[in-house]
Every structure is written in structure tokens, then in C-alpha cells.
Amino acid sequence: MHQKILDHVSHIIDLNESEQAEFQSILSPLKLSKKEYLIKSGEFVHHNFFVVKGCLRAFYRDDQENEANLQFATEDWWISDYEALKDGIPARLNVECLEDCELLAIHRDAQEELYRRIPKFERFFRIKVMNSFIALRSRIMSNLQKSGKERYLEFYDHFPELENRIANYHIANYLGIKPESLSRIRKELI
Amino acid sequence: MHQKILDHVSHIIDLNESEQAEFQSILSPLKLSKKEYLIKSGEFVHHNFFVVKGCLRAFYRDDQENEANLQFATEDWWISDYEALKDGIPARLNVECLEDCELLAIHRDAQEELYRRIPKFERFFRIKVMNSFIALRSRIMSNLQKSGKERYLEFYDHFPELENRIANYHIANYLGIKPESLSRIRKELI
DNA sequence: CGTCTATTTGAATGTACTCAAAAGCGGTGG
DNA sequence: CCACCGCTTTTGAGTACATTCAAATAGACG
Numbered sequence: 001m002h003q004k005i006l007d008h009v010s011h012i013i014d015l016n017e018s019e020q021a022e023f024q025s026i027l028s029p030l031k032l033s034k035k036e037y038l039i040k041s042g043e044f045v046h047h048n049f050f051v052v053k054g055c056l057r058a059f060y061r062d063d064q065e066n067e068a069n070l071q072f073a074t075e076d077w078w079i080s081d082y083e084a085l086k087d088g089i090p091a092r093l094n095v096e097c098l099e100d101c102e103l104l105a106i107h108r109d110a111q112e113e114l115y116r117r118i119p120k121f122e123r124f125f126r127i128k129v130m131n132s133f134i135a136l137r138s139r140i141m142s143n144l145q146k147s148g149k150e151r152y153l154e155f156y157d158h159f160p161e162l163e164n165r166i167a168n169y170h171i172a173n174y175l176g177i178k179p180e181s182l183s184r185i186r187k188e189l190i
Numbered sequence: 191m192h193q194k195i196l197d198h199v200s201h202i203i204d205l206n207e208s209e210q211a212e213f214q215s216i217l218s219p220l221k222l223s224k225k226e227y228l229i230k231s232g233e234f235v236h237h238n239f240f241v242v243k244g245c246l247r248a249f250y251r252d253d254q255e256n257e258a259n260l261q262f263a264t265e266d267w268w269i270s271d272y273e274a275l276k277d278g279i280p281a282r283l284n285v286e287c288l289e290d291c292e293l294l295a296i297h298r299d300a301q302e303e304l305y306r307r308i309p310k311f312e313r314f315f316r317i318k319v320m321n322s323f324i325a326l327r328s329r330i331m332s333n334l335q336k337s338g339k340e341r342y343l344e345f346y347d348h349f350p351e352l353e354n355r356i357a358n359y360h361i362a363n364y365l366g367i368k369p370e371s372l373s374r375i376r377k378e379l380i
Numbered sequence: 381c382g383t384c385t386a387t388t389t390g391a392a393t394g395t396a397c398t399c400a401a402a403a404g405c406g407g408t409g410g
Numbered sequence: 411c412c413a414c415c416g417c418t419t420t421t422g423a424g425t426a427c428a429t430t431c432a433a434a435t436a437g438a439c440g
Contacts, residue, residue, distance in 0.1 A: 060331045068334035070327055074395060083324045119309040126316035133319050134273045136326040137260055141250045143333045144258035144366045148396080168419070176334045183420050338428080358387070371428060373388055 002027055005050050005104055008076050012127050013120045022118065026110040032101045032117040038079070039095040045084040047105040051077050054101030055165055058093050059173075072098075072162055078128065099168060147178040149185045195240050195294055198266050202317050203310045212308065212351055216300040222291045228269070229285040235274040237295040241267050244291030245355055248283050249363075259364040262288075262352055268318065288356060336366040339375045 002024055009015065017022065029052075032038060052071050058071040059077060070093070073079040085108055090179040106114075115122050119140060134144055142151050152175055156163060162171075172182035192214055198356055199205065201360075205213065219242075222228060228246060229235055241263050248261040248269060260283065263269040271283040296304075304311050332341050342365055346353060362372035 052369065052380075060335065066335055068331050070330060070334075082320060083327075086320065087349050119312065122309065122312040122316050123305065126319060129323050130272060130276065130314060133323045133326065134276075136323065136330060137273075139330060140260060140326060140333070142260050142285060143301065143330070144260075144363070145252055145256055145353045167417095173334070178397065179396085179419070180421085184396095188422080357385095368389070368429060370389085370430085374428090377388080 002029075002052075002104060003053055004008045004076070004121045008050070011122060012156050013124045015118075015120075017173050019118055023121075025116065026106055026114060028107075030103050030105055032103065034097050036097050037094060038097065038101075038103070039081055039084075039093055041092055041094045042090050044088070044106055045081045046109060048078060048080045048082075048085060048108070049095075050104040050106070051075055051079065052102040052104060053107050054097060054099045054103075055162075056095055056097050056101060057166075057170060058095045060092060061094060067173060069170055070172070072159070072166060072170075074162070074165070098170070143176060148175060148181055149188070151177075152173045152182065152185055153189075192219075192242075192294060194242055198240070199314060203314045205308075205310075207310055213304065213311075216293045216296055216304060218297075220293050220295055222287045222293065224287050224290050226287050228287065228291075228293070229271055229274075229281050229283060231282055231284045232280050234278070235271045235281050236298055238268060238270045238272075238275060238298070238301060239285075240294040240296070241265055241269065242292040242294060244287060244293075245289045246285055246287050246291060246353075247356075247360060248285045250282060251284060253256060257363060259360055262349070262360075262364070264352065264355070274355070288360070311331060333366060338365060339372055339378070341365045341367075342372065342375055343379075 005027065006024070007019055009023070023024065027050075028047075034053075038049060039058075041061060043121070053075060055074045056079060057069050058073070058081075059067045059069045061067050071079065079095060081091040081095070084091040084093070086152055098175070111121075143153055146154070151170075155171065155175060168186075169179040172179045175182070177185075195217065196205070196214070199213070217240075218237075222244075226237060229248075231251060241282040243265060245264045246269060247259050248263070248271075250258045250260065252258075260267075261269065267295065269285060273279070274281040274283070279363070313358070332344055336344070342361075345361065345365060357364055358368040358372055358376075362369045367375075
């Protein structure tokens with residue numbers, strides 16, 4: 001029984017018992033320890049992942065080893081390199097565990113088959129992706145229009161619980177500023 | 191006959207004749223002139239729009255009248271304030287025509303009904319939104335990691351045809367730099 | 381041709397950055 | 411329980427780079 005993900009899905013679509021069973025049959029639990037990688041850039045990606053427990057970060061790394069944190073994922077978030085997953089190309093993204101993690105994996109083919117057999121999952125993921133899309137638009141707007149301080153306050157507002165789970169230098173990177181600058185911003189705000 | 195949008199949809203899902211007819215029946219053509227607004231922040235949004243011809247920009251405007259260009263849309267793009275459309279709340283976004291435009295509007299309720307009657311449209315829009323989501327991730331990464339010059343080159347690469355259709359100060363704003371800075375970047379690149 | 385808007389150029393300014401060092405914190409083992 | 415080690419955060423000083431502001435030039439359109 002994967003109650004957590006069933007509850008999560010049931011917020012958006014109704015599933016009868018056989019549909020629940022069918023959905024659960026394609027879920028593969030996996031555990032990873034802090035600092036392990038779920039996805040490594042350059043490798044192929046075959047799964048979409050749901051976070052049952054723990055915390056991860058998705059980031060790009062460029063040729064000069066600079067990292068750019070794209071997303072943090074905790075309980076009830078989905079994470080993967082969707083471009084790599086969709087097009088069957090090597091990942092550009094890395095996904096690293098910031099804590100010990102429990103995940104559920106869905107193989108790409110199983111997800112496609114799920115769409116075919118239970119079309120309302122198209123609806124479920126359409127809505128999930130739309131919500132993510134809306135959130136990213138809002139983040140782009142913040143990056144264009146707001147100062148580092150405002151972006152930090154916004155982050156704090158949106159994800160108050162992440163503040164104490166994630167190192168400041170990861171948050172700074174996510175916000176597009178340097179750790180020293182975040183430190184100075186935080187000092188001002190006391 | 192709205193051949194342009196039928197072709198567009200048919201790249202992703204197959205439609206038989208009656209499905210095509212049903213889809214076309216919910217499309218409302220509209221024309222707007224340069225500088226007119228398709229969506230005004232604060233007003234309610236009832237439609238999703240497909241661009242048949244012309245060019246528009248979606249942007250936020252903050253209390254100090256600063257604008258932040260979020261998206262340009264030309265032929266074959268979709269545009270709306272999806273948060274406002276989904277949640278029935280007033281728009282935060284503005285959408286302005288940069289050229290005379292021909293659009294097709296789909297009412298929110300008609301789109302929901304379309305999902306019910308022809309579920310593969312859930313698939314169509316899931317895939318469209320996923321592609322947009324992937325593009326936004328990539329843009330976030332650029333904002334975090336790349337210089338103004340690199341972002342400009344990337345923009346030029348992605349949308350070579352927009353370069354001559356859109357004012358530089360709109361492009362600069364989209365890239366998150368000032369028009370003067372873009373001018374200096376362009377000068378360097380000659 | 382004239383007007384309005386967009387782009388370019390120059391000089392001064394300011395904000396976030398880099399680099400380096402110190403302080404703080406957490407976990408491990410003696 | 412304390413001492414040590416490694417890592418994170420803070421602090422300080424100097425620097426670089428995009429921005430601001432103002433003015434000149436270029437371009438579009440009636």
C-alpha cells in the first residue's frame with residue numbers, strides 16, 4: 001500500500017479500487033542515502049519519481065563546474081529530468097539527495113501505458129504540470145523584477161519548512177545570489 | 191476552416207473528421223490591432239488563445255510600473271494567464287499586441303467540455319504544457335547561470351525570427367537587462 | 381519634412397561580487 | 411564531557427560590472 005501517493009493523486013482525480021490497484025502495480029519503491037545521486041547528467045533517464053520522504057535538489061552543472069539549483073523536492077513532489085525522459089536523450093540535470101530519501105519510481109513505458117488504460121491520468125499529470133508551469137512563470141517574473149532580498153522573502157514565504165532543512169548556500173544558489181550576499185540579507189532582516 | 195490550428199494539433203494527436211469538426215466548433219476567431227490588450231491585469235480571464243497571426247507579449251507590471259516580459263507569442267503559440275483561467279481569479283498578467291493579431295479563442299468551459307468528450311485533448315495539452323515547462327526550466331537555468339550576453343545569444347539562437355520583429359527594449363526586458371546594456375552587448379558582437 | 385520613439389554613447393554611481401580570513405556549528409572519537 | 415575536525419556561515423575590504431541619468435543620434439511614420 002502506497003497510501004501517500006494515492007492520497008496525493010486522489011486530490012485531483014477519483015480512482016476506484018481496481019484503478020488504484022493498477023496504479024500501485026507500476027510503482028517501484030527505492031531508498032537512497034544523503035549525497036547519493038538519483039539522476040546524473042549524461043546518463044539516460046527511465047523514470048519519473050515521487051518523493052515519499054526526504055529532500056532532493058535538481059541542478060545543472062556547466063563546464064566550469066558552476067551549479068544552478070533548479071528545484072528542491074520534498075514529500076509529495078515529483079522530480080525527474082522530463083526532457084531527457086520524454087525524448088530519450090541523456091540527462092542535462094543532476095538530482096542529488098540532501099537527506100536520506102524514500103521514493104516511488106514509475107517507468108516511462110508504464111506511465112505511457114497507464115495513460116492508455118486510465119486516461120484520467122493524462123488529466124492528473126496535465127494538471128500537475130500546469131501547476132508547475134504556473135509556479136515557474138512566477139519564479140521567472142521574480143528573477144526579472146525583484147531584488148535578492150525580495151526573492152529570499154518570497155522563498156521563505158512559499159517554503160517556510162525548507163528554510164531549516166536546506167543549507168543556505170543551496171538556497172542562495174536557487175535564488176541566483178552568492179552565499180555571502182544571502183548572509184548579508186539575512187543579517188539585515190533580523 | 192481553421193487549418194492552421196488543426197495542423198498544429200495534428201502534430202501531436204490524430205483527429206477524425208467529426209473530432210475536427212467538434213474542435214473547430216469551439217474556436218472563436220478574433221482580431222486585435224497593434225497596442226491593444228488581449229488581457230489586462232486585474233480583469234477576469236475566460237479564454238485560452240491560439241495565435242494564428244501576429245505577435246504579442248505577456249508581462250507583469252508591479253506597483254512601481256516596472257514591467258517584466260514573460261513571454262512573446264507568435265504564430266502557433268498559445269497564450270493566456272493560466273493561473274487566472276484555472277482558478278477564476280483576476281489576471282496578474284497583461285497581454286499586449288506588438289503587431290496586428292489574428293487569434294482563436296477557446297472558452298474555459300468549452301475546453302473542459304472538450305476534455306470530457308475527446309479525452310485525447312487532455313493528452314494534447316499535457317504535452318504542450320510539458321514542453322513549455324521544460325522551456326521555462328531551461329530559461330531559469332540561464333537566468334541563474336549565464337551572463338546577459340550569453341542569454342542574448344541564446345535568445346537569438348532560439349528565436350532568430352523575433353530579433354527583427356520585436357523592439358530591443360522588449361528583448362532586453364525579457365532577458366533581464368537594461369536596453370542600454372543590450373545595446374552595448376550588441377555592439378561588442380558585431 | 382517634422383515629430384515622436386527607439387537606440388546608442390558617455391560618465392558617474394551603486395550594488396553584488398570576489399577573495400581572504402574569522403567565527404560558528406555539528407558530528408566523532410578520545 | 412570535552413577537544414578536535416571539517417564544513418557552513420559570517421564579516422571585511424577591494425573590485426568589477428551593470429545600472430542610472432543625460433544627451434545625442436538614428437529610425438519610423440504620418
